[in-house]
Amino acid sequence: MKCKFCSDKPVVHLKPSNLYLCENHFLERVEEVTKRAIKKFNMFDNKDRILVAVSGGKDSLSLLYLLNKLGYYTRGLYINLGIEEREYSDESFEYVKKFSEKFHMDIYTYNLKEEKGKGITDIMKHRKNYKACSVCGIVKRYIMNKIALEKNFNVLATGHNLDDEVSRLFGNIVFWQEGYLLHQNPVLEEEKNKLLKKVKPFCFISEKQTALYAYLRGIEYVRNECPYSIDAKTIFYKNILNRVEENSSGAKLRFYKGFLDIQKKYFKKVHKKYTEIMGEEKECKICGMPTLKEICGFCRIFERV
Numbered sequence: 291m292k293c294k295f296c297s298d299k300p301v302v303h304l305k306p307s308n309l310y311l312c313e314n315h316f317l318e319r320v321e322e323v324t325k326r327a328i329k330k331f332n333m334f335d336n337k338d339r340i341l342v343a344v345s346g347g348k349d350s351l352s353l354l355y356l357l358n359k360l361g362y363y364t365r366g367l368y369i370n371l372g373i374e375e376r377e378y379s380d381e382s383f384e385y386v387k388k389f390s391e392k393f394h395m396d397i398y399t400y401n402l403k404e405e406k407g408k409g410i411t412d413i414m415k416h417r418k419n420y421k422a423c424s425v426c427g428i429v430k431r432y433i434m435n436k437i438a439l440e441k442n443f444n445v446l447a448t449g450h451n452l453d454d455e456v457s458r459l460f461g462n463i464v465f466w467q468e469g470y471l472l473h474q475n476p477v478l479e480e481e482k483n484k485l486l487k488k489v490k491p492f493c494f495i496s497e498k499q500t501a502l503y504a505y506l507r508g509i510e511y512v513r514n515e516c517p518y519s520i521d522a523k524t525i526f527y528k529n530i531l532n533r534v535e536e537n538s539s540g541a542k543l544r545f546y547k548g549f550l551d552i553q554k555k556y557f558k559k560v561h562k563k564y565t566e567i568m569g570e571e572k573e574c575k576i577c578g579m580p581t582l583k584e585i586c587g588f589c590r591i592f593e594r595v
C-alpha cells in the first residue's frame with residue numbers, strides 16, 4: 291500500500307475520501323484544509339493579530355503551531371481555571387509550558403484564582419445547582435475576550451474541531467435551540483468593539499486528525515478529560531455521531547456543511563426572530579460588557595461567590 295501522492299508508506303486512511311496518506315502528505319492536507327477554511331469564511335489575514343486560546347489539549351496546541359507555521363501573527367493564551375480535581379488545571383498548564391519551551395513560543399497565562407480569588411472548584415462549592423461546564427464556559431469566553439482586547443489582538447481563535455461542532459449542532463437540533471443554531475458558525479463577527487471576532491479554523495478537521503497532527507509534529511498534550519466533563523452531553527453525542535460515521539463515512543462533514551449552507555440561506559429571517567426571542571442587548575452594570583440581562587453572566591458568577 292502506498293500514499294495516494296507518493297511512494298511512501300501511509301500513516302492514515304481518510305475514509306470519507308478514501309485517501310491513504312503518508313506522514314508528509316497528511317500534514318500537508320491538514321494545513322491545506324485549515325487554510326481553505328480560513329479563506330472561505332474570511333477568518334483573518336496577514337494583517338490581523340490573532341490570539342489563540344490554548345487549553346493544553348491537542349486541538350488548540352496544534353492550531354497555535356499551525357497558524358504560526360503559516361506565518362500569521364499569533365500568540366497563545368492559557369487560562370488556569372483552578373480546576374483542582376485530579377490537579378487538572380496544573381497538569382494542563384504543564385503541557386502548555388512544555389509546548390512553549392519546545393517551540394520557543396511565548397504564551398500568556400491568566401490565573402483565575404489569583405485574579406478573582408476563586409477558581410472553578412471553589413465556585414462550584416458555592417453553586418451546587420449549576421453545571422460546572424456552563425460556569426466554566428462563561429468564565430473562559432469572558433477572560434479570552436478581555437485579555438485579547440487588553441493586549442490589542444483583533445481576532446480570537448479556538449481549537450474547536452469538526453467533532454466539537456457536529457456534536458454541538460446535534461444537541462442544538464435535538465432541542466431546537468433556534469438562538470444557538472443562529473450563533474453556531476465558524477466565525478462570529480466583532481460586536482460593538484467589545485466582543486472580538488471569534489474563529490474556529492479547525493472546524494473541518496476531525497478530532498482523530500488533530501490528534502495525529504499533534505503526534506506527528508511532536509506536540510505533547512494533556513490526554514485526561516476535564517474531571518467535570520466525564521458525563522457531559524457532548525461526549526454522549528460524540529459517541530452517537532461516531533457510530534453514525536462508522537456506518538456512513540463522511541456523514542459528520544456532510545451534516546455540518548449542509549447546516550452551514552442552510553444557515554446562510556435563512557440567516558436574515560432567523561436574525562429578526564432571534565432578537566424577538568432574546569431581546570436587545572444592554573451593557574452590564576458592573577463591567578460594561580454586552581449582556582441580555584442587567585448584569586452579565588461573568589459578573590453574576592463572582593457577585594454570588
Ligand code: AMP
Nearest residue numbers: 343344345349350367368369448449450
Ligand atoms: P473546550 O471548551 O474544552 O472544548 O475547549 C474548546 C476550546 O476552548 C479549546 O480548543 C481552546 O481553544 C479553548 N480553551 C479551552 N480551555 C481553555 C483554557 N483553560 N485556556 C485557554 N483556552 C481554552
Ligand code: FES
Nearest residue numbers: 422423426516518
Ligand atoms: Fe471547564 Fe471542564 S474545562 S468544566
Ligand code: ZN
Nearest residue numbers: 293296312315
Ligand atoms: Zn505521500
Ligand code: ZN
Nearest residue numbers: 574577586589
Ligand atoms: Zn459584567
